[in-house]
Amino acid sequence: MEKKLEKQYFAMVFPGFVIFTIGLIIPLMLAVRYSVTSWDGMSKVKEFVGLQNYINLCKDADFRSAWWFTIKFTIGNTIIQNVLALLFAVALDSGIKAQKLYRTAFFVPCLISSIIVGFVWLKMFSNVLPEINELLGTNINFLLFGSGRTVLAGLLIANNWQWIGYWMLIYLAGLQSVPADLYEAAKVDGAGPISRFFNITIPMLAPAITICVVGITTGSLKVYDLLVASTKGGPGRASTSVIYQTYTTAINGRQYGYGSAMSVTLVLALLLVAVIQVKGLKSKEVQA
Amino acid sequence: MTIKREKQKEPVNTQSYTKATFITQIVMTVVALLFVAPILIIINYSFKTKKELYLTSPLSLPSSFQTENYRKAFDKLDLSHTFVNTFFYTFVSVLILALLCGMTAWAIARCRAKFFKFCYIYFIVGILIPFQALFLPIYIIGYKMNLTNTRYGIIFMYVATGISFGVFLMNSFMTTVPLELEEAARIDGCSVFRTYFSVVMPLLKPAIATLVIMQAFQIWNDYLLASLYVSKKNLKTLTVAIQSLFSAQTSDYTTAMAAIVISVLPIAILFMSMQKYFIKGMTVGAVKG
Numbered sequence: 197m198e199k200k201l202e203k204q205y206f207a208m209v210f211p212g213f214v215i216f217t218i219g220l221i222i223p224l225m226l227a228v229r230y231s232v233t234s235w236d237g238m239s240k241v242k243e244f245v246g247l248q249n250y251i252n253l254c255k256d257a258d259f260r261s262a263w264w265f266t267i268k269f270t271i272g273n274t275i276i277q278n279v280l281a282l283l284f285a286v287a288l289d290s291g292i293k294a295q296k297l298y299r300t301a302f303f304v305p306c307l308i309s310s311i312i313v314g315f316v317w318l319k320m321f322s323n324v325l326p327e328i329n330e331l332l333g334t335n336i337n338f339l340l341f342g343s344g345r346t347v348l349a350g351l352l353i354a355n356n357w358q359w360i361g362y363w364m365l366i367y368l369a370g371l372q373s374v375p376a377d378l379y380e381a382a383k384v385d386g387a388g389p390i391s392r393f394f395n396i397t398i399p400m401l402a403p404a405i406t407i408c409v410v411g412i413t414t415g416s417l418k419v420y421d422l423l424v425a426s427t428k429g430g431p432g433r434a435s436t437s438v439i440y441q442t443y444t445t446a447i448n449g450r451q452y453g454y455g456s457a458m459s460v461t462l463v464l465a466l467l468l469v470a471v472i473q474v475k476g477l478k479s480k481e482v483q484a
Numbered sequence: 485m486t487i488k489r490e491k492q493k494e495p496v497n498t499q500s501y502t503k504a505t506f507i508t509q510i511v512m513t514v515v516a517l518l519f520v521a522p523i524l525i526i527i528n529y530s531f532k533t534k535k536e537l538y539l540t541s542p543l544s545l546p547s548s549f550q551t552e553n554y555r556k557a558f559d560k561l562d563l564s565h566t567f568v569n570t571f572f573y574t575f576v577s578v579l580i581l582a583l584l585c586g587m588t589a590w591a592i593a594r595c596r597a598k599f600f601k602f603c604y605i606y607f608i609v610g611i612l613i614p615f616q617a618l619f620l621p622i623y624i625i626g627y628k629m630n631l632t633n634t635r636y637g638i639i640f641m642y643v644a645t646g647i648s649f650g651v652f653l654m655n656s657f658m659t660t661v662p663l664e665l666e667e668a669a670r671i672d673g674c675s676v677f678r679t680y681f682s683v684v685m686p687l688l689k690p691a692i693a694t695l696v697i698m699q700a701f702q703i704w705n706d707y708l709l710a711s712l713y714v715s716k717k718n719l720k721t722l723t724v725a726i727q728s729l730f731s732a733q734t735s736d737y738t739t740a741m742a743a744i745v746i747s748v749l750p751i752a753i754l755f756m757s758m759q760k761y762f763i764k765g766m767t768v769g770a771v772k773g
Contacts, residue, residue, distance in 0.1 A: 204676035205595040209603055212588040212647055218629075219644020220610050223621035230621070237624075284515070291501060292509040301516040304523065307751050309705035309723050312744050315730045316522055319737060324525055324542045357519065362766065369767040404767075418616040421707045425730050439616055439708075446620050447712075455620050462617045470612045 224463065230456035237452040249457035259458065261433055262441035265348070269437065270416040272352045273359075277412050278405070281360050285367035286397070299368070302361030310358065314426030317341075317354035341427050344434035351435060355422060359415070363408045370404035371397070406477040413469055417462065438462050529741035530554070537738050553742035561725045561743050562717070569714075570722040571750075572635070574703045577642035581699050582692050584643070585650030590684055591676075592651070593658040594666075604655070610648025616708055623712045631713070638713045645709070646699050653698070656768045657691035694765035697758045704751050722747050 231249055233242040253259050284302060288295050305313070318341060325338035340350030374397065382392050398405075420439040423429055429436035429444075436444075438458065446455025529537070530553050531546040557563075588607075592600045615622060622641065623632075631637030661684055669679045685692075710721040726743055755762060 201676060202595060202597050205591040205597075205600070208587045208591040208676065208680065209600065212584045212651070213603065213606075215584070215640065215644045216607060216610060216647045218625070219622070219641055220613070220615060220618065220648075221606075223618045223625050224613065226621040226624060227618060230624075284512070287508050287512050290508050291505050292512060293501075298512055298516050301520050304752070305519065307701065307705075307755055308744075308748050309707065309726075311705075311707045311723050311727050311730075312747070315740065316526060316744070320522055320525070327542050330541070357522070361519070365763055366767055369763065414612070414614060418614045420616060424707065425727055439619065442620060447623075452620070452624070459618060459620050463613055466613055466617055 227456045227459045227463070230453050231460045232457075233453040235453040235456075236450050237446070238450070242453070245453070249454050250461075252454065253457055253461065258433060258436070259438075259441060262436045262438050265435060266417060266419065266437045268348055269351065269355075269419060270413055272348070273355055273416040274409060274412050276352065276356055277360055277363055278408055280356065281363035281408065282367050282401075284360065284364045285371055286393075288364075288368060289371045299361075299365065302364055304361070305358045306362040308358065310421035311425045313354055313358045314422045314424065317350065317357070318426045321350055342431065344431050347427055347431065347435045351422065351427065354426065355416070355419070358422075359412070363412065366404050366408055367401065370401045374400045402477070406474065409477060410470055410473050413473065414466055417466055417469070526741050526744055529738055530745050532738050534736050534738060537736065553738045554746065556739045557729075557743040557746060560729055560739060561722065561746070562720070563746070565718050566720050566722045566725040567746075569635075569719060570704060573639055573642065573710075573721065574700050577639050577646065577703050578696050578699050580639070580643050581646050581650050582696055585647060585654045585695060586685060586688055586692060587680060588647075589651045589654035589658060590661075590680055590688075593655055604651075607648045607651045610645070611652060615645040619708055619712060622709070626713060633714055633716045633719060635719065638710065638719075641709055641713060642703050642706070646702065650695055650699065653695055653765060653768055654688070654691055657688060657694075660691075661687050690761065690764070693758060693761040697754060697762045698765040700754060701751055701762075 230242065232244060232246060234245045234248075235242040288298055292298070308316075321338050321340050322342075328334070329336055329338070337346070340346040340353070378396050378400070379392060382396055387395065418439060419437045420443070423435055423437060423440055427435040429440050439462070442455050442458040442462070445451050445458065449455075525542070528545065529542075531549060531551075532540075533546070533550065533552070536544075536546055561567075588603075592604050592607075622645075626632045626637055626641065629637075631640060665683055665687075666679055669683045674682070705723065706721075707723040707727065710724050711727070714720055714724070726740075726747055729740055729743055730737075
């Protein structure tokens with residue numbers, strides 16, 4: 197009887213299992229396999245080159261700069277988005293009127309595709325914001341996508357505009373689940389608002405913080421769409437991310453073996469970051 | 485879980501409105517206006533004529549309400565194809581995901597055999613590795629299996645890349661299904677399938693609604709997979725068409741702005757009508773409960 201049930205359960209899992217395996221796990225294995233060949237994507241033979249691709253990657257200045265950009269972009273996002281999302285959530289939860297209206301205002305940008313967000317900010321920086329200089333007679337440089345030095349700042353603005361509301365909502369839900377009597381008790385004990393924030397709010401928000409930190413980091417490491425319609429990886433190579441670089445190398449440059457090696461490094465980095473963050477943050481979560 | 489949260493909300497709303505709250509209100513109003521400004525500017529641009537674009541300030545209002553840009557966007561985006569395609573891919577993928585993920589998550593939650601525990605971890609790997617990181621081998625496998633430039637090919641990939649999150653989401657809702665009902669069905673002689681489809685699935689409706697909106701929004705906005713998988717004109721999606729419009733219309737972008745409004749509208753409407761479920765899906769795991 198037990199065995200018969202197990203078979204039926206197995207039949208329910210099976211289709212999803214197969215689709216997932218073909219669509220994601222086999223590609224993962226293929227990436228590892230191709231990464232040790234010099235395949236160009238067309239020829240029948242895939243010449244085995246050992247770890248040569250990985251050795252070349254270490255020497256590849258373009259690839260290093262792509263990683264450097266991606267890391268800066270990720271760290272910037274993780275800090276800014278977490279801090280602002282939490283601040284906004286606390287502000288919205290402080291008893292202000294029309295909370296729902298504010299919530300929607302912050303949230304709407306994340307419904308827009310990253311392609312569009314990139315284009316919108318391209319136009320904002322080049323056409324709309326310079327108008328402020330005209331109006332006020334000031335001379336602020338708004339052409340952030342125009343120079344290698346400011347392009348990161350411009351992209352951070354665009355990306356944060358898009359995603360802050362999303363993470364804010366997660367923090368807001370977390371805040372609303374903190375029992376009010378905890379605050380009351382702390383008040384009675386004479387704890388000020390700042391002490392209450394760090395000793396009650398932050399520890400109680402720990403699960404939300406874990407989700408937001410991991411979500412923002414993995415989301416930023418895979419940045420690609422945003423760049424396509426805005427900077428195209430430029431000026432020069434200043435905003436070329438790892439995926440963007442992999443795309444140009446593999447699809448446009450027809451170096452599938454080398455490109456696969458790039459994908460493998462990204463996958464390893466993603467796994468490593470997720471494991472470290474989940475472990476580190478989970479250990480700080482309190483068991484309420 | 486929800487009932488508890490709503491109960492706790494009340495004391496917050498009855499908090500006294502102090503001076504500090506008033507200052508917060510003003511600061512947040514300014515910030516919120518800054519957030520909404522780009523959206524208002526897009527809408528404003530989408531009604532401007534080409535002449536107004538070049539001659540007037542970007543912040544001024546259009547002199548008359550004209551829909552020429554929308555008509556042009558309709559043609560340039562080849563909306564009769566791209567809109568229908570995007571809608572079709574999103575709809576079918578989400579439908580399959582709603583069926584598959586619930587089934588899979590339930591079997592994993594209920595069957596104690598080792599294989600099912602392994603399955604859970606196996607699916608979670610897909611959340612840790614976003615498909616974008618593997619776009620190259622995903623493209624290669626699609627090419628080899630003749631999935632590229634077919635409707636079923638891209639739908640297959642949307643399902644395959646969405647399934648991990650779906651299983652994770654549905655799994656977290658399984659505790660809301662009372663075991664007693666399932667056992668009663670079992671004693672009445674229902675097979676596992678019938679138990680799922682006639683007893684469990686109806687109870688999972690809110691979870692499925694959450695899954696539907698979360699995935700629909702991802703698939704509707706996807707660019708990378710769509711740009712790799714469908715290059716034939718009559719199979720293209722809205723995001724791909726919009727990207728080519730952007731690169732073609734860098735100077736006269738009033739049409740592009742109208743195109744943006746057209747492409748965001750459906751997902752905005754879906755969000756407005758299903759906001760509750762969307763928020764529930766986002767906050768899975770974030771709230772102790």
